[in-house]
Amino acid sequence: MTLPTDAGDLLLPIARSAVEARLAGTRTGQIPVADLAARGSRPDWLAGPGASFVTLEALGRLRGCIGTLTPHRPLGEDVAHNAIAAAFHDPRFDPLAEAEFDGVLIEVSVLSERTPLPYSSERSVSDALRPGVDGVVLEAGPFNRATFLPQVWDELPDPADFLLHLKRKAGLPDGWWSDDARFETYTVESWREGPDRR
Incomplete structure (x- = not known):
C-alpha cells in the first residue's frame, strides 16, 4: 500500500478520536472512520486493507502498544481498533484513565508486507x-x-x-x-x- 506523506493528518486523529470515544462510553472506536465516509472525505487508501501499530506514550514512557501484523480490515478501522487496544487492553499496563488522556502522545505505524x-x-x-x-x-x-x-x-x-x-x-x-x-x-x-x- 502506498500512502501519502501526510497520511498522519488523518491516521493520528482517527487513533485519538477512537480512544476519546471509548473514554466517553461510545461502543466502538470506528466512529471517526464512519464520520469521514459520511462527509465523503475518506480516501481510497484509508479504506484499503492495512496493518498498523498504535503506540501511546506518557511522560516520555511507553503507555501501551498494540498492533496488527497481517492486513485483514480497512486501514482506518485497523488504526481505530489498535488505538483502543493499546489504551485499554495492553496486558503490561492498567487501562488508560480519562485523567491521563490529555498527556498522552500517539504514534501510528503502518507496516509493509513481511x-x-x-x-x-x-x-x-x-x-x-x-x-x-x-x-x-x-x-x-x-x-x-x-x-x-x-x-x-x-x-x-x-x-x-x-x-x-x-x-x-x-x-x-x-x-x-x-x-x-x-x-x-x-x-x-x-x-x-x-x-x-x-
Whole structure:
C-alpha cells in the first residue's frame, strides 16, 4: 500500500478520536472512520486493507502498544481498533484513565508486507538485520511469537542485543536457538503527535 506523506493528518486523529470515544462510553472506536465516509472525505487508501501499530506514550514512557501484523480490515478501522487496544487492553499496563488522556502522545505505524529472512545461524540473522530500518517478527512454534517495530532500534541499536530482547519478548530463554524458527522483516511508515498537537 502506498500512502501519502501526510497520511498522519488523518491516521493520528482517527487513533485519538477512537480512544476519546471509548473514554466517553461510545461502543466502538470506528466512529471517526464512519464520520469521514459520511462527509465523503475518506480516501481510497484509508479504506484499503492495512496493518498498523498504535503506540501511546506518557511522560516520555511507553503507555501501551498494540498492533496488527497481517492486513485483514480497512486501514482506518485497523488504526481505530489498535488505538483502543493499546489504551485499554495492553496486558503490561492498567487501562488508560480519562485523567491521563490529555498527556498522552500517539504514534501510528503502518507496516509493509513481511519478508521471510533466510538464515543459517543466529549470527546470520543479526548480521542481516538493518538497524533503524527493519521491524522483525520471530516465530518459534505455535506459542512463542514476538515482534519489534523499527523504532525499537533507538533503544537497542546493536543487532545481537536487539535479537536477544526479541527472544525474551517471545518468552524464550537467552540461550535459545532453533533451526526451525521463522524470522520475517518489514518496514514502517510512522507519524507521531508532537507536544504541541493541540
